[in-house]
Amino acid sequence: MVDFRNMRIDGARLWDALMEMAKIGGTPAGGCNRQTLTDLDRQGRDLFARWCREAGMTMRVDKMGNMFARRPGLDDKLAPVMLGSHLDTQPTGGKFDGVLGVLGALEVVRSLNDMNVRTRRPIEVANWTNEEGARFAPSMIGSGVFAGHYTLEEAYAARDLEGAEFGAELKRIGYVGPDEAGGRPIHAYFELHIEQGPILEDEKIDIGVVTHGQGQRWYEYAIKGFESHAGSTPMPRRRDALLGAARIVELVNRTALAHPPLAMGTCGVIESKPGSRNVIPGEVFLTSEFRHPDDAVLSAMDKALREGVAEIAARGRLEIEMREISYYPPVPFEASCVAAVRRAAQELGYSHRDIVSGAGHDACWVALVAPTAMIFTPCVDGVSHNESETILPEWASAGADVLLRAALEKAEVVAA
Ligand code: HGY
Ligand code: MN
Ligand code: MN
Numbered sequence: 001m002v003d004f005r006n007m008r009i010d011g012a013r014l015w016d017a018l019m020e021m022a023k024i025g026g027t028p029a030g031g032c033n034r035q036t037l038t039d040l041d042r043q044g045r046d047l048f049a050r051w052c053r054e055a056g057m058t059m060r061v062d063k064m065g066n067m068f069a070r071r072p073g074l075d076d077k078l079a080p081v082m083l084g085s086h087l088d089t090q091p092t093g094g095k096f097d098g099v100l101g102v103l104g105a106l107e108v109v110r111s112l113n114d115m116n117v118r119t120r121r122p123i124e125v126a127n128w129t130n131e132e133g134a135r136f137a138p139s140m141i142g143s144g145v146f147a148g149h150y151t152l153e154e155a156y157a158a159r160d161l162e163g164a165e166f167g168a169e170l171k172r173i174g175y176v177g178p179d180e181a182g183g184r185p186i187h188a189y190f191e192l193h194i195e196q197g198p199i200l201e202d203e204k205i206d207i208g209v210v211t212h213g214q215g216q217r218w219y220e221y222a223i224k225g226f227e228s229h230a231g232s233t234p235m236p237r238r239r240d241a242l243l244g245a246a247r248i249v250e251l252v253n254r255t256a257l258a259h260p261p262l263a264m265g266t267c268g269v270i271e272s273k274p275g276s277r278n279v280i281p282g283e284v285f286l287t288s289e290f291r292h293p294d295d296a297v298l299s300a301m302d303k304a305l306r307e308g309v310a311e312i313a314a315r316g317r318l319e320i321e322m323r324e325i326s327y328y329p330p331v332p333f334e335a336s337c338v339a340a341v342r343r344a345a346q347e348l349g350y351s352h353r354d355i356v357s358g359a360g361h362d363a364c365w366v367a368l369v370a371p372t373a374m375i376f377t378p379c380v381d382g383v384s385h386n387e388s389e390t391i392l393p394e395w396a397s398a399g400a401d402v403l404l405r406a407a408l409e410k411a412e413v414v415a416a
Contacts, residue, residue: 031387094389
C-alpha cells in the first residue's frame with residue numbers, strides 16, 4: 001500500500017484557476033454573476049471541460065446538464081469516488097461559493113497526475129447544474145434529480161422570473177447530455193465548500209468537518225387583493241396585496257426569532273403589481289424560506305407560518321395561494337466519510353472542528369444515494385452570497401489538501 005500521507009496539492013495553481021474562472025461573469029465590485037444556464041454559465045462549463053480534458057479526463061454530461069469528468073482507476077469497473085460542487089453563482093455572488101469545490105477537485109486530479117499516482121477506483125469531478133436556485137427554483141435541482149428527489153420533467157418545467165424554461169435554456173446552452181441523471185453507484189462523495197458563515201474564522205480553525213446539513217423549507221406566495229385608486233379608496237375598504245405580503249415578511253421573521261438560536265427565516269423575492277406609485281397593489285409574488293437542524297422545529301415553524309398566513313388572508317380579505325416548493329429534512333453525512341475528512345485534517349496538521357452546514361449544498365442530495373461528507377474552509381467575515389465574498393489562498397490549499405487525502409483513502413492508492 002503506497003503511503004500517501006505527504007501528498008499535497010499545488011496551491012498556487014488552484015488559486016490561479018479560481019481567479020481565471022472568476023473572470024467569467026466577473027462584476028465591477030469583484031464578485032461573480034454567472035447564473036445557471038446563461039451564456040456565462042456555458043462559458044464557465046466550457047472552460048472547466050477544457051481543463052479536465054487537458055488533465056487527461058473524459059467528460060460525461062447527463063440530461064440535467066450535470067458534468068462528470070473522470071480519471072480512470074486501475075479497476076475502472078468499480079464505482080467511482082466523486083468530488084465536486086457547482087460553478088453557477090448568485091446574481092451578486094462571490095468567486096468561491098461552489099467554485100472552490102469544483103476547482104479544488106480538479107486540482108486533486110492535476111496533483112495526482114503530477115505525482116503519477118494511480119488509484120484502484122476511478123475518480124470523478126462533478127459540476128452540478130443550478131445549485132443556487134437563484135434563477136430557477138428550487139436550488140440544488142441538478143443533484144436533486146440525480147438523487148431521485150425531483151423528476152426531470154419537474155426540473156425542465158421550472159421557469160425564471162422572465163418566463164424562460166429550464167429545459168429550453170439547458171438546450172440553448174448546449175448542455176443536455178445523453179446520460180440518465182443518477183441511477184448509478186458512487187462509492188463516496190466529498191464536497192469542498194466555503195463555510196459561508198463566521199464560525200471557523202472567528203475560532204481561527206482551518207477546516208470544518210461537516211457532520212450535517214440543516215433542513216430547509218422553501219415557499220412561494222401568490223397574493224391577490226384588488227387594485228384601486230391610492231387617493232380615493234378609504235383605508236378600511238382596501239384589499240392591499242402588498243400590505244399582506246409585508247405582514248407575511250414580518251411573520252417569517254417573527255417565527256424564526258421564536259426558535260433561537262439556530263432557526264433561520266428569510267424572504268428574498270417580492271414582486272408587486274401593477275407597480276404604480278398611486279395604485280393599491282392588487283397582486284404580489286413573494287418567496288420565503290426556513291432552515292433548522294432539527295426537523296421537529298422546522299415542522300413547528302411550518303405550522304405557525306401556515307396558521308399566520310391564513311389569518312393575514314382573512315384580515316386583509318386577500319386570496320393567498322401558498323406553495324411549498326422544496327423541503328428536505330436535516331441531512332446527517334456518512335460516518336466513515338466524515339471520519340476520513342477528520343483524519344485527513346488531523347494527519348495534515350490542520351486545526352479542525354465538527355460543524356453543521358447552515359447553507360444547503362449538492363452534498364445534501366447526493367447523501368441520499370452515496371456515502372457523503374463535506375469539508376469547509378473559513379471565509380472572510382463569514383460573508384457569502386455577496387460580491388465581497390473572499391477567502392485566503394492558504395485556506396483554499398488546506399481544504400484541497402484534505403479533499404485529496406480523504407479522496408485517496410476511499411479511492412485506494414495503488415501505485416505512486
Ligand atoms: O441556499 C443555499 O443554501 C445554497 O446557497 N444554495
Ligand atoms: Mn454553494
Ligand atoms: Mn450559494
